[in-house]
Amino acid sequence: MEIDKLFGLPAHPLLVHVPVVLIPMAGLIALAMAIRPVWFVKHGWGLCVITGIGALGAIMAAGSGEQLEHMVGRNALIEDHAQAGELARTISIIFFVVVTALKVYQVRTAKQAARSAVTDTSPVKQAAWVGIVTSLLLGVSGIAGTVAVAVAGHDGAKASWQERVDQSGQAPDGQAPADQHDDDD
Numbered sequence: 001m002e003i004d005k006l007f008g009l010p011a012h013p014l015l016v017h018v019p020v021v022l023i024p025m026a027g028l029i030a031l032a033m034a035i036r037p038v039w040f041v042k043h044g045w046g047l048c049v050i051t052g053i054g055a056l057g058a059i060m061a062a063g064s065g066e067q068l069e070h071m072v073g074r075n076a077l078i079e080d081h082a083q084a085g086e087l088a089r090t091i092s093i094i095f096f097v098v099v100t101a102l103k104v105y106q107v108r109t110a111k112q113a114a115r116s117a118v119t120d121t122s123p124v125k126q127a128a129w130v131g132i133v134t135s136l137l138l139g140v141s142g143i144a145g146t147v148a149v150a151v152a153g154h155d156g157a158k159a160s161w162q163e164r165v166d167q168s169g170q171a172p173d174g175q176a177p178a179d180q181h182d183d184d185d
Contacts, residue, residue, distance in 0.1 A: 011064035011073065016156065018057025023092050023149045030099065030142030034135040042111075044103040047101045051096040051145075058092035058149070077159035084152035088145075095145035102134050 005011055029047055034042040040047070062085050109130065 007063040010068050012068040013060060013062040015057060016153070017063050017090055019054050019088065019149050020062055020153050022050055022054030022057060023088075025144040026054055026095070026099075027142035030095075030138040037131050037135055040049070040103070040134065040138065041106065044099070044106065048096070048100045051092070051099045054145075055089075055092040058089040062089040068145040075159075075161060077084070077155070080116065081152065081155035081159045084155045088152040091144050091148040095141045098137055098141040101120055102137060105130075106134065138164035150158035 007014075026047060029050065034045065065082065065085050100112070
């Protein structure tokens, strides 16, 4: 999805806030659900919605970033950010697919268990392994999504601001940034 402007402004700086907020939030929720699997049973569809919107936001942010890149040109910082953004988009999509697949599987197996009500112990052993794998996949995909979005965001901030403020904290024109002026009241 390539959108270049929203409300007369470049779309990318606006759209990045969707995955930057939702993917780490979903990552924390996924970690909590990995620790307390009953929460995934009760609230897993909500996590699917959050990761889905976050992944859609990552897709839109990446597309709008490509449009913005054509307007501002390329340099090493923008190239690093673009690569990190593409990786964040891919991992966000994978995170959504993993969460949704796990929830669909969990619902299907719960329905099958309710229908069969077999006294055999093998379904119990299988359920224990499924729970462990589900917890691991939730935790790993949540952490991966959060880290990927954080790295892309950091690289984007660096690409936007590093040239404007040098290492000493001074603006390029030699003036101190606005928040560092002394008040002589």
